[in-house]
Amino acid sequence: QSVLTQPPSASGTPGQRVTISCSGSSSNIRSNYVYWYQQLPGTAPKLLIYRNNQRPSGVPDRFSGSKSGTSASLAISGLRSEDEADYYCAAWDDSLSGVVFGGGTKLTVL
């Protein structure tokens, strides 16, 4: 059971916009930044969004992040086949004094 809650799966067709939610609590998402990671099959995770809504250089602006209260979201617009991957949210948890991850969302591009 992960501290941060994500839907196990999401899907969309090429060109569509999809969103992935991440639900937490006052000790993690409400009081700290949220981060998003993309993990392509058989590879290490890659930082996709940092500090709620910032993109590292090289990440397309099709990817965007937002946060409100104890929840956060990752949006992917103009969906492409290469976006098919697992996506994870993460945040520091003040009560646990450690990093917590969501259980991951498997995105399928139909």
Next chain:
Amino acid sequence: EVQLVESGGGLVKPGGSLRLSCAASGFTFRNAWMSWVRQAPGKGLEWVGRIKGKTDGGTTDYAAPVKGRFTISRDESKNTLYLQMNSLKTEDTAVYYCTTGEGNSGYFDYWGQGTLVTVSS
């Protein structure tokens, strides 16, 4: 170019020990906050623990499931991060990733390729 290369994974019996290494290059290792993150087969990511940079005291923090069994250390002369794992359990079976990060946050900007640890009799 930042590179993190893990090694030391393998098959170990329950109750046994194993030490993982992570060779770092391309950045100032002594100041970097480093973490270990693991992923059980077919499962999600789990933070294992971290060590602060030398200039920030070099102290460590661990996730509850590994506290008291795992120890993170670093050797600045070799630019290498270590994870000493003792009293291993079957549930410790996972790919272990070495990562760079910053502060009290879920920020991990560089990742190694991972090394697989299998705990089985």
